Amino acid sequence: MKFVPLARSELPVDTAAMARFLIGKAVVRETSEGVLSGRIVETEAYIVGDAAGHTFRGMTPRTRSLFLEPGHAYIYLNYGTSYMLNVSSEAAGIGAGVLIRALEPLEGVAIMQRNRGTDQLRDLARGPGRLAQALEIGPWANGLDLCQKGPLWLAQGDGEPGDIGQGVRIGLTRDADRPLRFYVRGNRFVSGPKSLNV
DNA sequence: AGTGCGATTGACT
DNA sequence: GTCAATCGCACTA
Numbered sequence: 001m002k003f004v005p006l007a008r009s010e011l012p013v014d015t016a017a018m019a020r021f022l023i024g025k026a027v028v029r030e031t032s033e034g035v036l037s038g039r040i041v042e043t044e045a046y047i048v049g050d051a052a053g054h055t056f057r058g059m060t061p062r063t064r065s066l067f068l069e070p071g072h073a074y075i076y077l078n079y080g081t082s083y084m085l086n087v088s089s090e091a092a093g094i095g096a097g098v099l100i101r102a103l104e105p106l107e108g109v110a111i112m113q114r115n116r117g118t119d120q121l122r123d124l125a126r127g128p129g130r131l132a133q134a135l136e137i138g139p140w141a142n143g144l145d146l147c148q149k150g151p152l153w154l155a156q157g158d159g160e161p162g163d164i165g166q167g168v169r170i171g172l173t174r175d176a177d178r179p180l181r182f183y184v185r186g187n188r189f190v191s192g193p194k195s196l197n198v
Numbered sequence: 199a200g201t202g203c204g205a206t207t208g209a210c211t
Numbered sequence: 212g213t214c215a216a217t218c219g220c221a222c223t224a
Contacts, residue, residue, distance in 0.1 A: 078204060079204060080219075128205070128206075
């Protein structure tokens, strides 16, 4: 499959707009064993001033990559068990980002199945932790420029993203009512309860 | 230096 | 449907 990297200049400045923009784009992971890729079908925006965001109380050692120019990776471990892939947004010096929550697998399915320990296509990258495990994404990718070909990067999607739904974000205790989650309507690789995916 | 908790997942009733 | 696992980090003292 032929992928073209996203140009930083085409990324929307606004975080919520970026989250919507990324739907239908592709994540490309180049490993020594081959290329793994998937189509982004679900994202969440963590905007400026968001009590649920990791930058709410300013920059810390962990969150410094969220303050980079748009299009850089922010990776962190959640619940001690799952790594999360985020894309920094907003201008350099402003901390905000977009969580990539689910992919529709495109290439490298066999390797993803091995990484995930299951043959179920639907379970490979449905959910942020699963996605990271399937693509072998860890702390090594923190701060990486995703607008440039390399071990991990973002690419143009092929064709229209489809009908995009918008609703509340999943799993939050603070600022839980903001409609900052975006997903492809009717796509079976979207995570979350059915009631939220209408 | 100690402590509580979270943008989840998978196993189990 | 419920629930425990697991650990780096931010906050308190």
